[in-house]
Amino acid sequence: MRHSLSDYLKKMQERDADQPEFHQAVAEVLDSLWPFLEETPQYFENGIIDRLIEPERTVIFRVPWVDDDGEVRVNRGYRVQMNSAIGPYKGGLRFHPSVDLGVLKFLAFEQVFKNALTTLPLGGAKGGADFDPKGRSDGEVMRFCQAFMTELTRHIGEDLDVPAGDIGVGPREIGYLYGQYRRMTNGNTSALTGKGQSYGGSLLRTEATGYGVVYFTREMLNTRGAGIEGQRVAVSGSGNVAQHAVCKLLQLGAIVVSMSDSNGTLHCPQGLSSDQWQAVVDLKKGSRGSLEELGHIEGAEFLPGCSPWQLECDIAMPCATQNELDEDDARGLLDNGCQCVVEGANMPSSNGAISLFREARILFGPGKAANAGGVAVSGLEMSQNAMHLRWNEKEIDDRLQDIMQCIHQACVQSGKQDEDYIDYVKGANLAGFTKVAQAMLAQGVI
Numbered sequence: 408m409r410h411s412l413s414d415y416l417k418k419m420q421e422r423d424a425d426q427p428e429f430h431q432a433v434a435e436v437l438d439s440l441w442p443f444l445e446e447t448p449q450y451f452e453n454g455i456i457d458r459l460i461e462p463e464r465t466v467i468f469r470v471p472w473v474d475d476d477g478e479v480r481v482n483r484g485y486r487v488q489m490n491s492a493i494g495p496y497k498g499g500l501r502f503h504p505s506v507d508l509g510v511l512k513f514l515a516f517e518q519v520f521k522n523a524l525t526t527l528p529l530g531g532a533k534g535g536a537d538f539d540p541k542g543r544s545d546g547e548v549m550r551f552c553q554a555f556m557t558e559l560t561r562h563i564g565e566d567l568d569v570p571a572g573d574i575g576v577g578p579r580e581i582g583y584l585y586g587q588y589r590r591m592t593n594g595n596t597s598a599l600t601g602k603g604q605s606y607g608g609s610l611l612r613t614e615a616t617g618y619g620v621v622y623f624t625r626e627m628l629n630t631r632g633a634g635i636e637g638q639r640v641a642v643s644g645s646g647n648v649a650q651h652a653v654c655k656l657l658q659l660g661a662i663v664v665s666m667s668d669s670n671g672t673l674h675c676p677q678g679l680s681s682d683q684w685q686a687v688v689d690l691k692k693g694s695r696g697s698l699e700e701l702g703h704i705e706g707a708e709f710l711p712g713c714s715p716w717q718l719e720c721d722i723a724m725p726c727a728t729q730n731e732l733d734e735d736d737a738r739g740l741l742d743n744g745c746q747c748v749v750e751g752a753n754m755p756s757s758n759g760a761i762s763l764f765r766e767a768r769i770l771f772g773p774g775k776a777a778n779a780g781g782v783a784v785s786g787l788e789m790s791q792n793a794m795h796l797r798w799n800e801k802e803i804d805d806r807l808q809d810i811m812q813c814i815h816q817a818c819v820q821s822g823k824q825d826e827d828y829i830d831y832v833k834g835a836n837l838a839g840f841t842k843v844a845q846a847m848l849a850q851g852v853i
């Protein structure tokens with residue numbers, strides 16, 4: 408029987424209406440894999456595609472908590488356990504008003520392939536809630552996290568499912584979540600990563616995603632005989648991923664011309680200094696102020712409501728959120744001579760934007776490869792917890808660099824088109840898919 412890509416996508420859209428981000432993520436992966444799948448009928452015969460796009464389990468639950476005025480609030484909590492063929496479910500928790508089932512399914516789907524690329528035995532999951540920690544007091548955040556974990560506890564565990572942070576979930580939230588998990592289980596296991604240094608957290612977990620993005624960029628540039636030093640880099644976002652990507656870029660001598668947030672872009676034409684970077688980090692701690700507050704500092708201007716993609720740069724690094732870079736933005740970047748786009752965020756580029764980058768044959772590093780350093784160091788945190796020991800910073804950094812090189816190599820192996828062009832989208836999807844699909848084939852129809 409002949410299988411058609413459009414039939415698969417149509418069936419999914421009918422079955423899961425109102426989940427546009429999930430449709431987008433699946434379309435991107437299947438489109439790049441299709442020529443390979445058509446030549447490999449065993450994947451269709453064993454229902455691999457149908458099984459990959461149906462989560463193994465989805466939990467949706469009520470999260471009731473009391474705000475500082477004594478009012479009862481109710482949010483919706485989720486955990487999407489997508490695929491555990493190669494290891495326990497692993498993936499972050501997102502607290503943001505935009506969280507819904509479609510967003511978490513896209514993130515969990517991406518996570519399956521990303522985790523396969525890390526070389527570690529990790530399955531894929533994602534969770535979160537439509538709760539906005541912005542503007543909430545510490546007490547409110549703590550009570551929300553405790554209510555969320557009271558339900559989530561029964562669905563996670565060190566060999567079952569190990570959540571971590573994502574948008575809106577940083578060290579403070581992980582601390583409260585972990586405290587409640589310990590209280591509920593009367594134990595002290597590694598069922599969460601991103602923990603504080605004094606209670607089982609790994610060194611460099613906070614920095615790992617951003618550092619890993621830059622290590623991956625270094626590998627990509629290397630294929631064209633270039634380096635990071637002196638490159639003009641436009642970064643979006645100013646949270647965990649963006650902050651540590653910028654930190655590593657500055658260490659390696661790049662000129663960082665922007666950071667951004669949900670209000671607009673901080674533009675630094677001469678390059679952000681370490682002091683300005685520190686000011687951004689301080690501003691975003693705790694109550695997460697707006698970058699607008701830094702518009703007055705020397706050498707910087709704030710562009711309200713703008714993304715960084717119309718600025719002149721050699722490298723673009725979207726590190727904020729999904730669909731923050733569309734086709735018009737891609738055209739702007741290409742017109743301005745941008746030669747390299749590396750995704751720190753998950754699915755920041757629309758599928759139309761990705762097509763333009765691939766057609767232009769510039770270096771394009773998809774998030775599932777480029778931002779895998781965070782979950783990789785989460786995997787290292789799990790190993791350290793299981794062994795009841797702690798590696799030093801150099802050991803973790805060496806392992807992270809090694810993993811990012813391995814991921815890059817896997818992309819080259821599966822994505823090299825000709826002497827001059829590596830299709831990293833195809834490379835990452837094919838390498839991640841093959842590993843998971845082989846494990847599913849070996850384990851039968853489950």
Ligand code: NDP
Nearest residue numbers: 573574575616644645646647648668669727728752753781
């Ligand atoms: P943070 O919450 O620390 O920071 C998010 C940043 O994105 C903030 O600057 C925020 O602005 C901005 N942002 C959020 N939503 C929007 C929006 N709708 N429009 C414009 N800007 C927005 O999250 P992280 O840095 O952890 O995550 C950023 C991205 O990286 C996400 O896509 C996440 O899934 C991905 N990622 C994260 C990993 C991690 O280890 N944390 C690992 C791999 C990927 P503001 O300050 O105004 O809220």
Ligand code: 2IT
Nearest residue numbers: 498499571573781782785
């Ligand atoms: O998108 C991601 O890879 C993360 N948010 C990190 C997940 C993790 O388990 O560390």
